[in-house]
Amino acid sequence: MITLYSWNVNGIRAVNKKGLWQLFVNQAKADILCLQEIKAKADQIDVNIDGYKSFWYSALKPGYSGTAILSKIEPVQVVYGFPKSIISKYKLTGDIYGDPNEEGRIIAVEYSDFWVVTVYTPNAKDDLSRIPLRYKHWDPAFLAYCQKLEETKPVILCGDLNVAHTEDDLANPGPNRGKKGFTNEERSGFQAFIDAGFIDTLRLFKTGNGYYTWWSHFSNARARNVGWRIDYFLVSAKLKNKVKVADIHPQIFGSDHCPISVTLDL
Numbered sequence: 001m002i003t004l005y006s007w008n009v010n011g012i013r014a015v016n017k018k019g020l021w022q023l024f025v026n027q028a029k030a031d032i033l034c035l036q037e038i039k040a041k042a043d044q045i046d047v048n049i050d051g052y053k054s055f056w057y058s059a060l061k062p063g064y065s066g067t068a069i070l071s072k073i074e075p076v077q078v079v080y081g082f083p084k085s086i087i088s089k090y091k092l093t094g095d096i097y098g099d100p101n102e103e104g105r106i107i108a109v110e111y112s113d114f115w116v117v118t119v120y121t122p123n124a125k126d127d128l129s130r131i132p133l134r135y136k137h138w139d140p141a142f143l144a145y146c147q148k149l150e151e152t153k154p155v156i157l158c159g160d161l162n163v164a165h166t167e168d169d170l171a172n173p174g175p176n177r178g179k180k181g182f183t184n185e186e187r188s189g190f191q192a193f194i195d196a197g198f199i200d201t202l203r204l205f206k207t208g209n210g211y212y213t214w215w216s217h218f219s220n221a222r223a224r225n226v227g228w229r230i231d232y233f234l235v236s237a238k239l240k241n242k243v244k245v246a247d248i249h250p251q252i253f254g255s256d257h258c259p260i261s262v263t264l265d266l
Helices: 012-017 021-028 084-089 131-150 184-195 237-242
Strands: 002-008 032-036 053-057 067-071 077-080 106-110 115-120 155-160 231-235 243-248 260-264
Touching: 002 021, 002 115, 002 155, 002 231, 012 021, 032 115, 032 155, 053 106, 067 106, 067 115, 084 131, 106 131, 115 131, 131 155, 131 184, 155 260, 231 237, 231 243, 231 260, 237 243
Parallel strands: 002 032, 115 155
Antiparallel strands: 002 260, 032 067, 053 067, 077 106, 106 115, 155 231, 243 260
16 A cells, blocks of 8 residues: 655745644655645755655745655656656747746656656636646646656646636635636646546545635635635546545645545555
8 A cells, every 4th residue: 555645835844834844744654745836945944754755846936836756665767847848749838927847847756656746737827817828738738748657657646736627626616617726728627637537536435515625815714614626636547446545634734725645555
């Protein structure tokens, strides 16, 4: 059995300063930890844990974006960002906000029998000005990349995908339809993974609404569980029967997101 956790920490230094980083690690007891929105470079903070190897992919812009993976399992290789062939094919060169290839958004780690990919998907912005990047470039590029990895080994992908897939994935779908995180374009980008055979692991065990991973800081939203599910673990179809547990962990604090986890019999 292996257990993986994914967490958008919204600033690893802030989580650590609150004394919540070590607490999380002790509670999770994960074999692989995947982090998004670390907002730091590896030399700015010591959050390394005995027994884990750390792989950081920080944004060039200080205090912004970034991903990391901590692993107890020895990897075969670690790949940072999209390969040049994917960037070229999907014209993923950025927009007015910058180049997502310089924002530390994807790490892929190859193990003996599978790949783990963690991602921090670009936010569409309140005015939806980054929808063209998402819809035309990023989402199809990310799917193509995961499918390319699948040609060699099954894939476990996780992270903040910045989209609620269905109406069950947010507390108030009606007034949010067409807004960032719940546009047809973003939802179709997620659906493309499902159509390609990837499995939304939480939905193997839990149906309906109420299972959220992000809450606004306003109106006591987290306490009232008025949230969104925008953080996911997806697995290749070959791994569907290997998934034994998938869950969210709203009782773990430190970020406006909560961690999510999956356990597989591998």
